[in-house]
Amino acid sequence: MIDFIARRLVAIIPVLAVVAIFVFLMLRLTPGDPAAVIAGDNATSDQIDLIRAKLGLDLPIWQQFIIWIGDILRGNLGESFFFKKTVVELIAQRLQPTLALSICTLIIAVATAVPLGVLAAYRHGSLLDRVVMGFSVMGFSLPTFVIGYCLIYVFAIDLDWLPVQGYTRIEVDFWGFISHIILPSITLGIIYVALIARITRASVLEVLNEDYIRTARAKGLSNRVVLMRHALRNAAVPILTVIGIGVALLIGGAVVTETVYGLPGLGRLTVEAVLSRDFPTIQAVILMFSVVYVVINLLIDISYTLFDPRIRY
Amino acid sequence: MLQFKRSVAALIAAAGVAGMFGAASADAQTIKAVMHSDVKILDPIWTTAYIQRNFGYMVWDTLFAMDEKFEVKPQMVEKWDVSADKLTWTFTLRDGLVWSTGQPVTAEDCIASIKRWGAKDSMGQKMMASVAGFEAVDAKTFRMKMKEPYGLVLESLGKPSSNVPFMMPKKTAETDPNTQIKVEDVIGSGPFIFKADEWKPGEKVVFVKNTKYKPRSEPPSGLAGGKVAKVDRVEWIAMPDVQTQVAAIENGEIDMIESPGHDLLPLLSKDKNIKLFDSNPLGNQYAFRFNSLFKPFDNPKIRHAAMVAFNQEEFLKATIGNPKYYKVCKAPFVCGTPLGTDAGMKDVLNGDAAKAKQLLKEAGYDGTPVVLMQSTDLQVLTNLAPVAKAQLEAAGFKVNMQAMDWQTLVGRRAKKDPPDKGGWNAFLTSWVAADILNPVMAGFFNASCDKAMFGWPCDATIEKMRDAFAKEIDPAKQKQIAIDLQKYWVDHPTHINVGQWYQPVALRTNIDGMLVAPVPVFWNMTKK
Numbered sequence: 001m002i003d004f005i006a007r008r009l010v011a012i013i014p015v016l017a018v019v020a021i022f023v024f025l026m027l028r029l030t031p032g033d034p035a036a037v038i039a040g041d042n043a044t045s046d047q048i049d050l051i052r053a054k055l056g057l058d059l060p061i062w063q064q065f066i067i068w069i070g071d072i073l074r075g076n077l078g079e080s081f082f083f084k085k086t087v088v089e090l091i092a093q094r095l096q097p098t099l100a101l102s103i104c105t106l107i108i109a110v111a112t113a114v115p116l117g118v119l120a121a122y123r124h125g126s127l128l129d130r131v132v133m134g135f136s137v138m139g140f141s142l143p144t145f146v147i148g149y150c151l152i153y154v155f156a157i158d159l160d161w162l163p164v165q166g167y168t169r170i171e172v173d174f175w176g177f178i179s180h181i182i183l184p185s186i187t188l189g190i191i192y193v194a195l196i197a198r199i200t201r202a203s204v205l206e207v208l209n210e211d212y213i214r215t216a217r218a219k220g221l222s223n224r225v226v227l228m229r230h231a232l233r234n235a236a237v238p239i240l241t242v243i244g245i246g247v248a249l250l251i252g253g254a255v256v257t258e259t260v261y262g263l264p265g266l267g268r269l270t271v272e273a274v275l276s277r278d279f280p281t282i283q284a285v286i287l288m289f290s291v292v293y294v295v296i297n298l299l300i301d302i303s304y305t306l307f308d309p310r311i312r313y
Numbered sequence: 314m315l316q317f318k319r320s321v322a323a324l325i326a327a328a329g330v331a332g333m334f335g336a337a338s339a340d341a342q343t344i345k346a347v348m349h350s351d352v353k354i355l356d357p358i359w360t361t362a363y364i365q366r367n368f369g370y371m372v373w374d375t376l377f378a379m380d381e382k383f384e385v386k387p388q389m390v391e392k393w394d395v396s397a398d399k400l401t402w403t404f405t406l407r408d409g410l411v412w413s414t415g416q417p418v419t420a421e422d423c424i425a426s427i428k429r430w431g432a433k434d435s436m437g438q439k440m441m442a443s444v445a446g447f448e449a450v451d452a453k454t455f456r457m458k459m460k461e462p463y464g465l466v467l468e469s470l471g472k473p474s475s476n477v478p479f480m481m482p483k484k485t486a487e488t489d490p491n492t493q494i495k496v497e498d499v500i501g502s503g504p505f506i507f508k509a510d511e512w513k514p515g516e517k518v519v520f521v522k523n524t525k526y527k528p529r530s531e532p533p534s535g536l537a538g539g540k541v542a543k544v545d546r547v548e549w550i551a552m553p554d555v556q557t558q559v560a561a562i563e564n565g566e567i568d569m570i571e572s573p574g575h576d577l578l579p580l581l582s583k584d585k586n587i588k589l590f591d592s593n594p595l596g597n598q599y600a601f602r603f604n605s606l607f608k609p610f611d612n613p614k615i616r617h618a619a620m621v622a623f624n625q626e627e628f629l630k631a632t633i634g635n636p637k638y639y640k641v642c643k644a645p646f647v648c649g650t651p652l653g654t655d656a657g658m659k660d661v662l663n664g665d666a667a668k669a670k671q672l673l674k675e676a677g678y679d680g681t682p683v684v685l686m687q688s689t690d691l692q693v694l695t696n697l698a699p700v701a702k703a704q705l706e707a708a709g710f711k712v713n714m715q716a717m718d719w720q721t722l723v724g725r726r727a728k729k730d731p732p733d734k735g736g737w738n739a740f741l742t743s744w745v746a747a748d749i750l751n752p753v754m755a756g757f758f759n760a761s762c763d764k765a766m767f768g769w770p771c772d773a774t775i776e777k778m779r780d781a782f783a784k785e786i787d788p789a790k791q792k793q794i795a796i797d798l799q800k801y802w803v804d805h806p807t808h809i810n811v812g813q814w815y816q817p818v819a820l821r822t823n824i825d826g827m828l829v830a831p832v833p834v835f836w837n838m839t840k841k
Binding site: 031032033034035036037038039040041042043044045046047048050051054082083084085090093094149152153156157160163164165166167259260261262264268269272275276277 | 351353354355359360361362363365433435475476491492493495496513514515516550551552553554556557560561563564566717718720721723724725726727729735742748756759763764765766767769
């Protein structure tokens with residue numbers, strides 16, 4: 001197992017190298033000039049050239065790449081072209097809202113979807129099953145921003161229970177934090193509830209037809225024990241896989257949700273950096289997301305062994 | 314299950330109530346505003362972007378400022394005079410001006426600030442070309458010696474829009490103009506203080522009232538007069554989504570939206586708790602910019618033909634829609650200003666495709682396609698390019714319209730490559746009226762070839778007239794030069810003004826005192 005983890009961790013290095021080269025080249029080869037963005041609408045060409053030189057963007061691409069890689073290897077992710085702040089500081093400032101949104105979304109999604117999926121499988125063909133599957137289709141079909149606006153209208157404007165937008169840090173005011181994160185988490189969670197509920201239903205349904213389930217029932221075990229201990233555990237691998245993929249997809253989903261709810265998270269930082277061509281920030285954020293993807297995949301692979309003893313690395 | 318539901322409802326309600334109470338206590342004297350953009354850069358000299366200009370007006374003060382009637386009035390300056398030969402200007406600062414750190418504002422600070430601004434701003438560069446040097450007479454007085462009489466000294470020092478000559482401490486003002494000042498150097502003598510420790514990029518910018526600020530005794534007028542901060546705190550909230558902005562102001566979470574989309578104005582005006590206020594009656598001007606380096610717009614006759622082909626109202630209808638918020642105005646220096654006139658423009662901007670066709674033929678247009686850049690992500694600009702394309706094609710131009718996001722356009726317009734190799738022929742943008750009040754201030758009139766703004770027009774006659782305008786000290790003669798220049802420009806256009814439009818500000822009804830000014834300013838504003 002330790003060998004497996006070590007091998008997977010070492011495999012991060014070539015992944016990051018490829019991502020680094022790809023992102024660096026993609027940013028330099030696509031249109032857009034950060035110096036022109038910084039200089040503003042009224043700037044002359046001379047002013048733009050001077051800013052370009054100050055940022056080192058007048059150097060040949062290979063030279064810029066060597067400087068950047070050298071900095072990365074020294075642990076320096078660089079300084080944003082716009083904010084007089086290091087990229088690490090910017091990411092640190094934006095990490096909490098995205099982390100909070102992702103964790104709350106996952107909790108809501110798993111806590112809702114797994115029981116719904118199991119129940120739908122158990123009551124296969126019933127009204128409950130059709131309702132769950134209908135909800136699931138709706139969850140897939142509705143864009144996140146539509147769900148967001150609807151929830152804002154109902155809970156923030158009509159009922160006036162929750163704020164429309166913004167974020168309160170958990171350490172500043174816990175209830176303020178809860179009130180600001182709950183709607184975005186539900187908004188983002190709906191699609192994951194739909195996804196996970198469908199997979200759970202399908203996996204559990206498949207397992208419920210297995211011989212060992214019939215044996216468990218024949219032993220006189222209660223439905224709850226049969227479902228939770230025998231059926232769900234054997235169906236866990238595809239469910240965990242979907243949850244893992246879901247975590248990775250959360251980063252993309254967070255962009256829209258953070259924009260709709262005005263959450264100052266990493267999703268919005270990425271969009272703002274792309275729109276303003278803030279190369280150091282884009283490069284650092286994408287590298288960080290790559291590490292997160294690889295680590296999450298590793299954790300999911302490891303978690304398989306907890307549910308299915310037949311899996312060994 | 315029922316108990317669980319009740320618990321969840323109670324939790325949501327408790328969280329909401331707690332959040333609301335928390336917000337209410339902080340709101341007492343705080344104005345929360347959503348500006349047109351988030352603040353990324355803190356240096357209003359390093360960039361010309363309008364959000365940094367607005368930021369600058371909160372933190373720093375100016376020697377002179379423009380009032381509601383477009384007259385330049387002293388602001389930090391107590392008294393000033395100019396020698397009989399017009400070569401020595403002497404400025405004395407008001408008593409009691411201090412930086413937010415408590416240090417007095419000195420003549421040395423102002424000299425360094427003017428030098429940094431003058432190295433960066435195009436109007437400043439023009440003035441500095443006529444400046445022989447500066448001399449600090451005492452702590453509060455300094456002299457500016459000129460090589461030759463210069464007619465725009467006060468207009469330059471009281472320039473209302475980007476780059477504004479803000480006065481900064483000498484140590485800050487000695488920063489290379491092409492390097493951004495440090496966060497800790499954002500120290501001003503203006504009516505508000507920037508709270509660096511509360512600045513969260515992408516979330517909010519916080520200002521608190523500068524209790525050390527000594528406002529002028531005159532009532533506020535435009536950007537001039539007494540800048541009395543009447544609220545304790547101003548927060549600029551970063552909120553990129555326009556629908557969320559509307560929901561937030563309806564809900565009372567924010568007090569102001571600087572630039573609500575025109576399509577949302579009917580919705581906002583129906584809410585009895587929200588008012589729309591036109592704080593900038595001069596508004597903005599759309600402009601079609603030529604790239605004068607390449608065919609077909611290297612030929613002034615072809616540029617003139619495009620001016621004949623265009624019809625302003627069609628541009629304005631397609632972008633703004635409601636006539637309440639736009640104005641057909643041929644004056645390139647903006648209708649309603651001292652130099653705003655349509656002299657020489659009777660035969661242009663009438664959408665006369667037949668005449669334009671004839672002019673194109675006479676100019677020898679060979680069918681070279683016009684690479685027209687269209688920005689698709691800014692609502693107030695998106696529909697301009699399709700209208701331009703249709704009007705140009707009706708006149709016989711071939712047009713290759715290319716869609717892109719605004720930042721791509723900004724990067725591409727700085728390139729001097731040929732249009733078929735990643736360059737361009739034309740694009741459309743918008744100017745704040747306060748930036749284009751005269752031919753020296755208006756960047757698109759700069760026709761100094763490589764030194765000009767993107768588009769790089771090269772016209773010695775225009776430059777000679779701009780110089781004459783800048784050096785003329787008699788306002789009547791200055792006005793005549795501007796009119797002559799305008800008449801010449803109609804036949805040798807550097808750009809085309811395609812209409813004036815207005816952007817009301819959305820305010821909660823409990824906000825009062827917003828000033829009529831070309832820049833949204835927060836002094837004099839109150840919150841009940």
